[in-house]
Amino acid sequence: MRELIAQHCICCGSDHLAKSAAVLMPFVALRVFGHEPVQITAEWGLRDLREGTAYTLCNSLQCQECGALFLDYRFTDGQLAALYHNYRDVHYNAQRIRFEPGYVNVVEHYHQRAAYIAEVEAWLAPRLPQAPAVLDWGGDTGINSVFRDSNSLLHIHDISGVELVAGAERVDLSQIGQQHYDLVTCSQVLEHVSFPAELVERMLPALGPQTLLYLEVPHEALVREHPDSLALAPLKRHWHEHVNFFCEVSMRRMLERLGLEIVDVLRLPVDVGWTRGEVLGVLVRLA
Template sequence: MPFVALRVFGHEPVEITADWGLRDLRQGMAYTLCNSLQCQECGALFLDFRFTDEQMAALYHNYRDEQYNAQRMRFEPGYVNVIPHYHQRAAYLDDVEAWLAPHLPESPMVLDWGGDSGINSLFRKRNRLLHIHDISGVELVPGAERIDLEQIGQQQYDLVTCSQVLEHVSYPLEVVRSMLPALGSETLLYLEVPHEALVREHPGSLELAPLKRHWHEHVNFFSEVALHRLLERQGLVLVDVLRLPVDVGWSRGEVMGVLARRA
């Protein structure tokens, strides 16, 4: 999508017109192209661009601040209707907390990996400690504390969460691997991703690549099998799976969460 191409590569879409005087190229809009790919073992759907750390930092720099929003609305005018919802806590998180609560202390010690400002951190109002590790650099909600990668592993946590992150990153396996130092023998890991409509509508299909014709911020679409394989490759054991319908104000969908721990 042109907004992502601009933030990551500096590419602007261009219109090929008759004034170009080209003999063989057709007139029309030219956009940044990529290829859709699907793992034939686990069903994960992704694209052939894997952004570097610098490109990821450019894409998410000052995430959803005024400049970000203005730049995005230039390409996606309808985004103006989405902005207000990002300043509110997602209502479905109460259901996620209720699902997790039986596995945890009354006031858990929580690390939210990729938690942005902390507005959607689990147990934000009921914790002994809330650490957030995030690349965006936005201001945190009261009570949350930013933690650097070098500090991971120096604190014992009851719960490590990574919600709505793995669909954005170039190398999900490496991101989960970087969380491992934070996982003690009793620590629970909660990973949550969108259960994308394309995956839901074609359960078990390994032929999704031809159907995926544009990519935006979500550069990975996960099946449940893909999440299971992700855990297995890190030596983690599945505890439970959550599928939860969500209504985020501008669209309805479903989230998929997996709860895991060290073997």
């Protein structure tokens, strides 16, 4: 059963959660709920409320078993579709810049291939054929698909409907189980979705006995700066489009629950133009 206000951990299923109040950033609140910040003034005539700016409230939750940190709201499919409608097109960018003027410095970088992808390819290559058959789940245009220029095929499964890079082919769920893949990837997606374990489970029909699955998420600064801490909820005061913050333990627990075997883990510093950070990559296969 899907919990739209989370009562259990999204990774390990535990109900041992720490909770702390936070706010949902205005751009996300507008797209998901239709909320805009509002000024409560004396003219409202509200006896028991203080005057000031009101934002959409939420809670930060952290699992005390595996360390996963996440937003309590679990958006519906329709709400996620509204949040990512026309993702990064002119209207999306303008609307976001209205709330976040600094976003104007980010936009141009999304149209360039991330430099760190070459390092991911180098890490994966010794385990794969020279020209692997690749499925990129949630790969957008394919601009950042691994082995984009050295594959035997590149399939992309993505809801966006955007134009793909040369050589890539769009596939739907019915086609995925009919094709052999050497590598299935899902990069920079699980941090955005309400039910990450459910999404990974949907990928399993694409995995054969020899197929490798590479899952990549941001290793968020808050998690890196407080390794192994179970007291992160009070430190996470706002939520944006990344509604899940993973650590290695939480990723392991989620994937093991799905019957997957951990092959290796990658922690890679990255510089994506407007910010520096780190990615956490987990390589798995069917157990």
